[in-house]
Amino acid sequence: MHAVIINGSPRVQKYSNTEKIIASFTKGLTEKGVSFETYAISDRQSWEMIREAYRKNEEILIALPLYVECVPGLLLEFLETLPEKDDHTRLSFLLQSGFAEGCQLRCGEAFLEKLPKYLGVRYGGCLVKGDNFGIRMVDKEKQEQITKPYQAMGELFAEGDGFLREEAKRFTGPEYFSLPIRLIMQIVFRTLGKKMFQKAAASWGCHTPLDEKVWETNSECGKGEGGSV
Amino acid sequence: MVLMIDTTTSHIGEQVVEELLQRGANPTEFELIDTTGMRISHCVGCNYCWLKTPGICAVKDDYEPILKKMNRADQVWLISDTHFGFVSYQTKNIVDRVMPLVTMYLKVKDGQMRHVMRYDRQLDIGVIYTGDGDQAYLEWWCKRTALNLGSRSLGVFEEARRKEAVLCML
Known part of the structure; x- marks a missing residue:
């Protein structure tokens, strides 16, 4: 397997929480022998290159922060420029947010679930988890600690079922707090x-x-x- | 005050205004902003409006006057084209950048975490859309968005049903 991973956050890469999550996730991929290439849409200069990678590859993962109940405006703009493809391509998502409970991300997840159909491609599931606001606020060691669980999800993804397996669904944690x-x-x-x-x-x-x-x-x-x- | 923010390429906000006038609405009680030709960036997620310059967006473009008007409005109507069944990125950018009206502080409301609003005003939101919008999804999104702003959804109406939307404005 070779995966194209696109950071869909509009924040500059250096301060991007999603970027830190991707770093941990891809450790899991490497562990399982999966190769990957990563991109970030925050740099508009790279959009043509990202579209080219999207065109050429069949395993695509977009990682993104939740912005007002759905995808960030900049990512929406980027998505509108993607070429149509067929169902040989699988598109999966990693959706993260500041709010901690699973229920906060469901409206965003529902959009992502339907999106592949509009693009002509196959849906590979959506990994959903909140409570990530603080990543940029802490030192490197603490960042690695917070994002560590994503490594196991990288290993799971490497097994080839996207995020459609039960383990990926459980990763969200509590839907509501007691x-x-x-x-x-x-x-x-x-x-x-x-x-x-x-x-x-x-x-x-x-x-x-x-x-x-x-x-x-x-x-x-x-x-x-x-x-x- | 009813504020309409029109990002559509066919400028359907003008038709909504006509409908309002026909129904005897007072022109001082509503305003249409057509964003054609305006420079409105996406939210860059810098968090400055929460943690560095509370209440003020770091991106300097044509957006701030719109946000000030939103803050004074009772109703904000997003008039939008649709892509992927959802509002256009132009409209989503306007919504993403509402964060200066929200503070960093948190609370628990109706069983979920919410941000504390910066101002006491309540800004209800509605959507009027063109094209092949996913009605059920847009209604859900609008309700959730209103929940985040401590307000109510005014409903979601496709272009052909704009008269119904106008009835909600009077």
């Missing part, structure tokens, strides 16, 4: 969570409150400009 866990999360979000995000923002040089109503409170952007936009 009530006790939700209650704990609610408290953490209001206390420690806020502090953590504010600290992350400070490390980016931001010292304003993260929930500031900029267009209401800031005199420069606020009411003075109200009628002029």
Whole structure:
């Protein structure tokens, strides 16, 4: 098997969570002797090259972050430029998100499930998992720890059934969190969570409150400009 | 205030406006933005609007004035062509870039994680589409998107049913 892996994230590769997930996933492929080539659509300059790889190969995997319940706008634009192919080509997806529960990704997954038909190709399943927002925020060692489970999914993919097997479906984890866990999360979000995000923002040089109503409170952007936009 | 954002190549927003006027809508209560010729980038996922310059998008193009209007509107109607049964990338870009209205902070609502909205206003959304849209899917997507914005879906209408959409605007 030889796989073409396309990172469908619009974020630059260096900071892309999806990129880190692909790195772990492809370790699993290598482990099982599967060769691959990887691309990223965030660089428009490479689109023609990616289309060429898509045309020439039959095992395609698009890895992507969930953007507002579906695929990111940039990936939609790229998809509209793909040539039509037949069902010798199999298209699989790796869908990841910030929100942690499986239920958050189902609307995106449903789009991806139907997409191969529009492109004339065969559906190879969709690996679904959330809780990945923090990858870019932590050091390399922690990144490898968070993305480690994807290596086993690479090994599974190498066996040739895409993500259609039960193990791939189980990878998602809980569809909803149980009530006790939700209650704990609610408290953490209001206390420690806020502090953590504010600290992350400070490390980016931001010292304003993260929930500031900029267009209401800031005199420069606020009411003075109200009628002029 | 009803805001319509038209990304269609056939500019069907104009027909929606005609319908509104025919039904006696007050022109000060709705606005149509036709994005033809505007520079509107995709969301680049930089997270600056959450963590570096809260509430402000780092991409400087023609989008911010639209977002400000969305923030003041009661209803936002996405008027879109369809591809793969879904809205066009032009419309999806407009939706993806709504994130400055959302904060980094999280909460649990109705059993699911949600982001805390930045402003108190509620921005309901609806879709009017051309072409071979997947009606059931678009309805699901619109509902889910509204859920993320702490608002309601106004419904999804194909071009031929735009009169029904107009009834929801009055």
